[in-house]
Amino acid sequence: MNPLTLWPVAASEQAARIDTLFAGLLVLSGAILLLVGGLLLAFGARYRRGSHVRRGELPGFLRRDVEIGWTAGTLFLALFLFWWASTLALRGNAAPPDALEIHVLAKQWMWKVRHPGGAREIDALHVPRGEAVRLVMTAQDVIHSFYVPAFRLKQDVLPGRFTEMWFRATRTGDYRLFCAEFCGTQHSHMGGMVTVMEPEDYTRWAAVQPREQDLAGEGAALFTALGCAGCHAPSAAVHAPRLEGLYGRSVPLADGSRVQADAAYLRDSILQPKRAVVAGYEPIMPSFEGVVDEADLQRLVAYIQSLGEAAR
Numbered sequence: 468m469n470p471l472t473l474w475p476v477a478a479s480e481q482a483a484r485i486d487t488l489f490a491g492l493l494v495l496s497g498a499i500l501l502l503v504g505g506l507l508l509a510f511g512a513r514y515r516r517g518s519h520v521r522r523g524e525l526p527g528f529l530r531r532d533v534e535i536g537w538t539a540g541t542l543f544l545a546l547f548l549f550w551w552a553s554t555l556a557l558r559g560n561a562a563p564p565d566a567l568e569i570h571v572l573a574k575q576w577m578w579k580v581r582h583p584g585g586a587r588e589i590d591a592l593h594v595p596r597g598e599a600v601r602l603v604m605t606a607q608d609v610i611h612s613f614y615v616p617a618f619r620l621k622q623d624v625l626p627g628r629f630t631e632m633w634f635r636a637t638r639t640g641d642y643r644l645f646c647a648e649f650c651g652t653q654h655s656h657m658g659g660m661v662t663v664m665e666p667e668d669y670t671r672w673a674a675v676q677p678r679e680q681d682l683a684g685e686g687a688a689l690f691t692a693l694g695c696a697g698c699h700a701p702s703a704a705v706h707a708p709r710l711e712g713l714y715g716r717s718v719p720l721a722d723g724s725r726v727q728a729d730a731a732y733l734r735d736s737i738l739q740p741k742r743a744v745v746a747g748y749e750p751i752m753p754s755f756e757g758v759v760d761e762a763d764l765q766r767l768v769a770y771i772q773s774l775g776e777a778a779r
């Protein structure tokens with residue numbers, strides 16, 4: 468891609484809609500600019516010094532009705548723009564349930580990517596064309612931002628939290644990936660390439676990658692190594708909730724409220740178990756803050772998620 472291209476190619480479903488919004492705003496602002504500029508010139512000419520035009524008080528309808536009219540008009544225009552942009556943003560929020568889930572870990576100064584089958588890559592992301600892809604992202608150190616101009620997508624990636632983003636790529640090719648949040652001396656070099664492939668090619672590509680255990684597999688090992696299994700395994704003597712089928716369920720808490728067991732809840736349960744205690748259990752689970760790092764959290768959460776899928 469030419470680095471000087473002002474309008475990068477549109478390679479995702481969202482990109483087309485964002486471009487329409489952008490073009491719409493451009494046309495509208497242009498029209499307002501012309502209108503205001505035109506009026507400015509016209510009035511400037513009409514009321515120039517020495518011209519013979521009426522300069523007295525305005526007729527009544529100009530003072531009231533026109534004033535109300537344009538105030539209401541611009542208000543509705545602004546509301547319409549708000550509605551347009553926010554529905555687009557909201558639609559971009561929720562990924563379809565069948566989306567391919569890929570994990571991204573950002574750190575100074577690289578993007579580490581893990582695919583469902585266990586394939587991993589650094590500063591590169593291979594995705595199938597036409598399929599919904601959901602990125603679950605977290606950072607190891609400071610705030611980064613995952614930015615793919617060709618997809619018109621940008622999402623901050625924060626330490627201590629999972630952020631998500633989804634897209635459906637519409638054309639094959641290589642597209643630049645940038646970090647869009649200043650994250651240290653090598654920030655400008657923190658980038659990579661998103662490669663969109665035909666679904667068959669993606670399957671073939673994923674199959675020949677050096678196969679390691681996937682995140683969930685590593686999470687299972689950690690689950691035992693950290694002693695989680697000692698309380699949560701079916702055979703455990705301790706009274707602790709079973710984690711099978713937990714992911715996505717609504718969990719009743721001891722304080723009477725309910726919470727959706729998403730990735731964020733799982734990570735909070737591991738780091739701050741006292742914050743949201745499950746109804747019917749004693750708050751005996753120790754905090755794993757400082758014991759597990761971001762990469763381990765990703766593994767544990769992926770493992771618990773995989774338990775959910777098995778039960779469904």
Ligand code: HEC
Pocket residue numbers: 690693694695696697698699705706707708709710713718728733736737740741743744745748749750751752753755767771
């Ligand atoms: C000492 C026993 C013990 C250990 C060790 C332990 N837990 Fe727990 N865990 C509990 C109990 C009891 C609860 C329910 C009360 C609560 O929410 O704090 C719980 C709650 C949870 C929940 C929320 C469950 C729900 O139904 O909403 C998750 C997730 C969880 N633990 C994961 C883990 C992971 C991962 C580890 C290991 C890193 C771990 N636990 C280690 C006892 C334990």
Ligand SMILES: [Cu+2]
Pocket residue numbers: 576610611612646647648649650654657
């Ligand atoms: Cu960065």
